[in-house]
Amino acid sequence: MIRFLMLAFVTVVCAPTFFPLVVLADDGAAQKAVLVTGASSGIGLKITEKLASNGFHVYAGARKAADLERLDAMENVSSIRLDVTVQEEIDAAVEFVKDQGRGLFGVVNNAGVGSISSLATGPESDMDFIFGVNVYGPYRINKAFLPFLDESDGRTTTIGSVSGFIARKAGIYSMSKFAVEAYTDSLALEIDGNGVHVSIVEPGTFKSGFAVSQAARALAAADKGDIELTAEERTRYEGVRVRNATRKEPDEVADAVLDLMTAENPKRRYMVTPNERQAQAAITAAMRRLVQLNHDQPYNYDREGLIAVLDELLAEISNDTGD
Ligand SMILES: NC(=O)c1ccc[n+]([C@@H]2O[C@H](COP(=O)([O-])OP(=O)(O)OC[C@H]3O[C@@H](n4cnc5c(N)ncnc54)[C@H](OP(=O)(O)O)[C@@H]3O)[C@@H](O)[C@H]2O)c1
Structure with missing residues (x-):
């Protein structure tokens, strides 16, 4: 009897999580669901459109x-009110996904904001604001949704940036994107072997609402006297709409997300830039740091040693990807 009652409890109370109803796509295959944060504009909206038109159900x-x-x-989209800095909204989103009965195959941590202030003189509140969204956001969202991904052997990714390799002025944004690089590798190590795949996408500069809202925040903060802008910074922020309009649409970033959600062996890192210059700048910045790390210390590699390590790593990645 006790066993029967326990079975009844598990079936009724835990049913939505552990025994998700199978929702079928038009072609009859089970429709996988993916949560995308920050889906209102720019890259998040493109990812939502791309996944929804390729057989996924998107929680946007x-x-x-x-x-x-x-x-x-x-079509194929259900919106969810979700501010990634508000735990109650994250908890409510978990309940919503549970109630929908599709389970969850993927998470795309896309929500992000840009920094506006100097590291030397800016207010600490800018640090809290940027890290709250760009770093604590993926950390909180993954923690909340990993039980679904465990269930589905699913995938989680974060939209990082080439700024996770190239440190720039007003560097809180770069700091946050460097942080999610380490977060991705550490999370992958931690949950390695349980079937969940962890990756990160590193876009270069694409058209979105990002630079426009960053400029609006900077100009408003300067007008209130919270930060100081040089004449050159002010001109740059004022011209942002015009520059943004000339940028490439982030279709290739959405293609990378579709790939990592569908490939048999998804990559760990997907760098997607609108041109060769930005890709090479990120790779050179990463290599410069490596050369600085190696330089002038007792246990350094000589040139041949560095090349041998590079060859080993190239062999390792082509084995991983089956190239
Ligand atoms: N565009 C680029 O060139 C570029 C390059 C490298 C990396 N990225 C990264 O790409 C991601 C998307 O940015 P984007 O370029 O598409 O900019 P965007 O158009 O400004 O989109 C940012 C999204 O994040 C959302 N968001 C901001 N704060 C949030 C919060 N607290 N909770 C939930 N959502 C929040 C915004 O929602 P609201 O509309 O409600 O504000 C918006 O949907 C970011 O992580 C960014 O760092 C962009």
Whole structure:
């Protein structure tokens, strides 16, 4: 009897998580669900469109009522009110996904914001703000949704940046993107072997709402006297709309996310830049740091040693990807 009651409890109470209803796509295959944070604009919206038009059901996180309504009207998309800095909203999103009965195959930690202030003189609140979204965001979201991914042998990715390799001025943003590089590798080590794949996408500069909202915040903060802008910075921020309009749409970033959600052997890192110059700048910056690390210390590699390590790593990655 006790065994029967326990079985009944597990079946009724835990059913949505452990025994998800199978929702079928148009072609009859089970439809996998993916959560995308920051789906209201730019890269997050492109990823939502790409996944929804390629057989996935997308839980699209957004914050404003008009965005939620717009996303909900899209085919294969259910919007979720989700500010990644608000734990109650994350908890409610977990319940929502559970109630939908599809389980969850993927998480795309896309929500992100840019920094506006100097490391030397800016307010600490900018650090809290940027890290709250860009670093604590993926950390909180993954923690909340990993039980679903464990269940589905699913995949989680974070939209990092080439700024995770190239440190720039007003560097809180770079700091946050460097942080998610380490976060990705450490999380992968931690959960390695349990079937969940962890990756990171590193876009270069693409058209989105990012630079425009960053500029609006910077100009408003300067007008309030919270930060100081040089004349050159002010001109740069004021011209951002014009520059943004000339940038490439982030379709290739969305293609990378589709690949990592569908490939048999997804990569750990997907760098996607609009041109050769940005890709090579990121690779050179990473190599410069490596050369500085090696230089002038008692246990350094000589040139041949460095080349041998490089050859080993190249062999390792082509074995991983089956090249
Ligand atoms: N565009 C680029 O060139 C570029 C390059 C490298 C990396 N990235 C990265 O790509 C990601 C997406 O940025 P984007 O370029 O597409 O910029 P975007 O158009 O400004 O989109 C940012 C998204 O993040 C959301 N967001 C901001 N704070 C949030 C919070 N607290 N909780 C939940 N969502 C929040 C925004 O929602 P609201 O609309 O409600 O504000 C928006 O949906 C970011 O992680 C960014 O660092 C972008």
